Amino acid sequence: MPDTMLAVMKPEPKPGAEIREVKIPAFGRTDVLVKVSVASVCGTDLHIYNWDPWAQHRIHPPLIPGHEFCGIVTAVGDEVTSVKEGDFVSAEMHVACGKCLQCRTGEAHICQHVSIIGVDQNGAFAEYVCIPESNIWKLDPAIPQEYASILDPLGNAVHTVLAGEIAAKTVAITGTGPIGLFAIAVARACGATQVFAIEVNQYRRKIAQQMKADYVLDPSTQDVRQIIMDLTGGTGVDVVCEMAGHPNAIRTAFDIVRRGGRISLLGLTSKPITLNFSEDIIFKGITVQGINGRRMFQTWYQMTALLKAGKLDLHPVITDKLAMKDFNQGMERLKTGEASKILLYPNGSR
Secondary structure, X not given: OOOEEEEEEEOOOOOOOEEEEEEOOOOOOOEEEEEEEEEEOOHHHXXXXXXXXXXXXXXXXXXXXXXXXXXXXXXXXXXXXXXXXXXXXXEOOEEOOOOOHHHHOOOHHHOOOOEEEOOOEOOOOEOEEEEEHHHEXXXXXXXOHHHHOOXXXXXXXXXXXXXXXXXXXXXEEEOOOHHHHHHHHHHHHOOOOEEEEEOOOHHHHHHHHHOOOOXXXXXXXXXXXXXXXXXXXXXXXXXXXXXXXXXXXXXXXHHHEEEEEEEEEOOOOOOOOOOOHHHHHHOOOOEEEEOOOOOOOHHHHHHHHHHHOOOOOOHHHEEEEEEHHHHXXXXXXXXXXXXXXXXXXXXXXX
């Protein structure tokens, strides 16, 4: 094994990133060293690249970003027992403390002291990444590498959709970035009767159609509430999966959910949102859920089962495949609004 590797590096607190040669990460007795096959770009990576206010508050360069990937185990620590060299793996990149109340009561996905690989410590935009054995997820080799590299955002979609009953329900998805698009496939696979996709971006609406949403609506030009009420007999939808985090999308979610329905909120807001709790929540008797990450590891079992059963066609969401050395080109593509999921290949091939 060589001593150095190529990696995407955020070297200092300013916009942009560089491709650098750095040392291959050292690994401890309970760690797994993985040779990255494919890594996937997330909206969080764009925040880090742009060095926006969130990144300025959270990120401490130098940092190798990247928290969505798959690869092959190259080496393991002396105490590792669950995987071996040559295994095909991905990983849950939220490293929970294992000691707080949440971790000890089955809610490690909202650990009080979580550390995220690729955000708080060096991540997977590199030829090699070091992962604690407890976070490694061994994969069936039959799962395509493209899908194996996007399990993190797919898990967000699975967690959001399956946070309540979904079979025989009508579902609206507000915001069709990659996670919203995945949610269309998950809702369909799990028995939703009608799926409405609500999105202002024309390019994303086109992909939502390819993902086989029943109705794809543009809230900037259409009366979404009236259309949905007409199509649901004046009732509204049973479930809203809110993926945008925009005040208008959140307002729409509360307008279109039926009395007694469910709103699952994944999209992150940039400022406080005003709601009329009496009219929007209490009198309607709705359930409002905050969704964070993936349940460890219930969500991983669920999405693996869906993939192995061939229930999810995710290919329309994957719009670009680039060599990792072309990372900056991929980020500029994302800025145009005409790319969805971008995959990066450390070895330059696809």
